[in-house]
Amino acid sequence: MKKILSLVLALCMALCMVSFASAEEVPTLKIITLGNGQPDNYSAWIEHLNPYIEEKIGARLDVECIGWGDWGNRRSVIINSNEPYDVIFGDSGNLVADVSVGAYLDITDLLADNAPGLLELIPAGYWDACRVGGRIYGVPTYKDSSITQYFVWDVELLKELGMEEAAMNCHTLADATPILKAIKEKTGTASFPVTKDGVSQIPFVYDGFGAGLRGVGVRYDDQETKVVKIFEQEDIMDQLKIVREWFESGIINADAANLAEGPTYKACFLAQGWSSAAKTVWGPNMGKELVAYTYGPTILSNDSVLGSVNFVSVNSEHPEKALAFLNLMNTDSKVRDAFYYGLEGDNFTYTEDGRVHKNPDSSWGMAGYTQGTFFAVTPTDDVEFNQWDEVKELNEQAEPSVLLGFNFDASKVEDQIANCKTIWDRYHPELLTGSVDPEEAVKTMYEEMEAEGLNDIITEAQAQIDAWKASK
Secondary structure (H helix, E strand, C coil): CHHHHHHHHHHHHHHHHHHHHHHHCCCEEEEEEEECCCCCCHHHHHHHHHHHHHHHHCCEEEEEEEEHHHHHHHHHHHHHCCCCCCEEEECCCCHHHHHHCCCECCCCCCHHHHCHHHHHHCCHHHHHHCEECCEECCEECCCCCCEEEEEEEEHHHHHHHCCHHHHHCCCCHHHHHHHHHHHHHHHCCCCCCCCCCCCCCHHHHEECCCCCCCCEEEECCCCCCCCEEHHHCHHHHHHHHHHHHHHHCCCCCCCHHHCCCCCCCCCEEEEECCCCHHHHHHHHHHCCCEEEEEEEEEEECHHHHCCCEEEEECCCCCHHHHHHHHHHHHHCHHHHHHHHHCCECCCEEECCCCCEEECCCCCCCECHHHCCCHHHCCCECCCCCCHHHHHHHHHHHCEECCCCCCCCCCHHHHHHHHHHHHHHHHHHHHHCCCCCCHHHHHHHHHHHHHHCCHHHHHHHHHHHHHHHHHHC
């Protein structure tokens, strides 16, 4: 009997050890992302999601959602202190700098085996934007990855003024001027209110090649790829002069250059997105019926692609699982919906026809654009169309920038860029709101930048671009 009991005890201990080892073999991936901070129902959400994640890829998740205000500092600490994580969100401001300090894993040779769905989903040009030295270091988020700017109008006002057709044919600042004047005369208030960021969309047709300095760039369709001082260019200066006219006539609010936050309601504004966002995003946020028409071309550039990227840590103990997770996020609607909408049964429910019904009394704070493709997100039941179809079409029709795939190495001119950015930060609130004469402001701004090494930046950027073109 003692021998039997000993055998049973030994067997039980062995089984327990096997079970313990099996549990330990399921890794937990640390995911760091951005939003309004950790959701209140995070514990219930992750408990609901993890069994499905484990079933699909043999891993669990531990997700940290950092708030907007803390993001820059917190992310910098994570990267510079080698704090453990497996996947972290980033953008164009992070790629080259963080790769240069060895923060991210080179995933070029791991994608085919661990994330085949990503390779099938994301176009080749998007991967090129994530290359440094020819190697891929991040997974771009395939969403509204091209840039399209829109005039967004209050439909009720357009109807009252009989200017619906005029708005439909409005695609430039000059086109918008008579409509905005009519609205100003009718309402007696600024018809195009802006904050100190001003009409920041004006230079979007110039590719800033990741330098982080708004004052220099290459026009997206310039086959000579010449680096220029953006605001000296005729096409930009003409628009700055119109903005100046808007300010002087009261179309733009007098306090614009000092205004940190603008009003919720705007009769007209410019925004990046897609036309149906007027019905699904901008209109609901304002509580008005809005309509949107394009301002300028649709462009695909490094900056547009790198607006949202997820990186695998070079120190990840489970890089294959990390890529499998990103593959799942971008190809599995159940996972994608969980990150985009929140906890099923609390933040949202699925309708009988497979759409999402959002609970209006709950909120979900993780930023949807940071996580994965929009094209795996289930549409909501409050619209009859799928807005992501339009987004995908815009991406497919976008004109690629002549610099798509080029990444600027700013290491030789970091100080010059920092000094010139300080000057830009001082000038741009007045320049882009029309508060000053643009010709005078641009002249003095560039004179100050030149004294701080602007020409060094231009020379270095041009040399790198020329070498990149020659190597293609």
